[in-house]
Amino acid sequence: MTEQCTACGGTGVTDTSQQQCPECKGSGKPKSLDLTKMTETDLGSMLSGGSSCQKCSGSGTITVETKCEVCGGRGEMIRCRVCGQPLGTDTEGDMCASCAKKPLVQKLTPACDTSDLEVDMIYEGVVDSLANFGAFVNLNSRTRGLAHQKNLTRTPDVGETIFVQVKNIASNGNIDLVPVSLTEYQIIEVEKDIPRTQVSALRDHISKLVHISGEVIQIKQTGGPTIFTLADETGTVPCAAFEKAGQRSYPEIESDMIVKVVGELSIRNSELQIEIREIKQMWGADSAAILDEIETALDKRSEPHDVEFLVESPILEALKPKMRQVAKEIRKAIFHSRPIVLRHHADADGITSAIAIEKRCYHS
Numbered sequence: 001m002t003e004q005c006t007a008c009g010g011t012g013v014t015d016t017s018q019q020q021c022p023e024c025k026g027s028g029k030p031k032s033l034d035l036t037k038m039t040e041t042d043l044g045s046m047l048s049g050g051s052s053c054q055k056c057s058g059s060g061t062i063t064v065e066t067k068c069e070v071c072g073g074r075g076e077m078i079r080c081r082v083c084g085q086p087l088g089t090d091t092e093g094d095m096c097a098s099c100a101k102k103p104l105v106q107k108l109t110p111a112c113d114t115s116d117l118e119v120d121m122i123y124e125g126v127v128d129s130l131a132n133f134g135a136f137v138n139l140n141s142r143t144r145g146l147a148h149q150k151n152l153t154r155t156p157d158v159g160e161t162i163f164v165q166v167k168n169i170a171s172n173g174n175i176d177l178v179p180v181s182l183t184e185y186q187i188i189e190v191e192k193d194i195p196r197t198q199v200s201a202l203r204d205h206i207s208k209l210v211h212i213s214g215e216v217i218q219i220k221q222t223g224g225p226t227i228f229t230l231a232d233e234t235g236t237v238p239c240a241a242f243e244k245a246g247q248r249s250y251p252e253i254e255s256d257m258i259v260k261v262v263g264e265l266s267i268r269n270s271e272l273q274i275e276i277r278e279i280k281q282m283w284g285a286d287s288a289a290i291l292d293e294i295e296t297a298l299d300k301r302s303e304p305h306d307v308e309f310l311v312e313s314p315i316l317e318a319l320k321p322k323m324r325q326v327a328k329e330i331r332k333a334i335f336h337s338r339p340i341v342l343r344h345h346a347d348a349d350g351i352t353s354a355i356a357i358e359k360r361c362y363h364s
Helices: 040-047 097-101 199-205 284-301 314-335 348-363
Strands: 002-004 013-020 061-067 076-078 104-108 122-131 134-140 143-148 161-169 175-180 186-190 209-221 226-231 236-241 258-268 271-281
Touching (some): 134 161, 199 236
Parallel strands (some): 104 122, 143 175
Antiparallel strands (some): 161 175, 209 226, 226 236, 258 271
């Protein structure tokens, strides 16, 4: 995984300095000329006596950049995909030397299924049930395989966490597992690899598994599922998660968090809804990038329309910039689903102006 290098701010350079040009020794005039590299303009300048050093363009100095030693000039920090430690610039692959020496054990996240398994890879699983012919092992809530009795050196307990190697995946989806005993290992999570879809493009993916990322702007607990309303730079969509009737799902997820959701897209009550398989908070550069896209898009959408006043008034014209600023904040609050409190004088002017604003907000 990669992130912006904090040592150089993503530029790949930690220092710049001005040094004397080695070609002209600071004079700005060329010591020699390569006619093959000169343009027609350069030739004209030379003939008129005004030619300058081609390396420094006549300034006599050149800019020398110091390459960032932390990221090797890449501008991004590459971290070990297992332990997250920064990798050296001379490291090959995406794992540090320590993790590369230990066997990898993959752990499927809830959104994964059989298509995410790799034959011969080792996975963490939980024994679901026992039978005369072996043990059924859950690799996650929707992926289960069988460790045949002939491959069991002992009878595991139901609910026990074990490591298993995928030996074969049959055409009918049956997964053949072999228990593995490990003393040293590294566990790495396997996430469902689905391209991100914007909310505005969801209608092209009905009945499919989708991945969206955005800000949680509302959480509502119903008598059944928990509804998370998610907003990205193009719109909002409700996402439903169900544990038990009336029980809060994913209590660690709160409003204003930037999250990634993977789930099945469906139509419920004529509206789009995502049935959540997995929802996780996003961190660091990934979270900042999503938030920046959302804020930029909402800021643009919040710009009010240019409406002419019904009367000519220099006073109103002077107030117009402030009015536009207030209108923009109101529109932005609506897009963010934030509450708007209207306060007014209890007279005809106050009540009618408040009603006008309320009606306009309602129709937005």
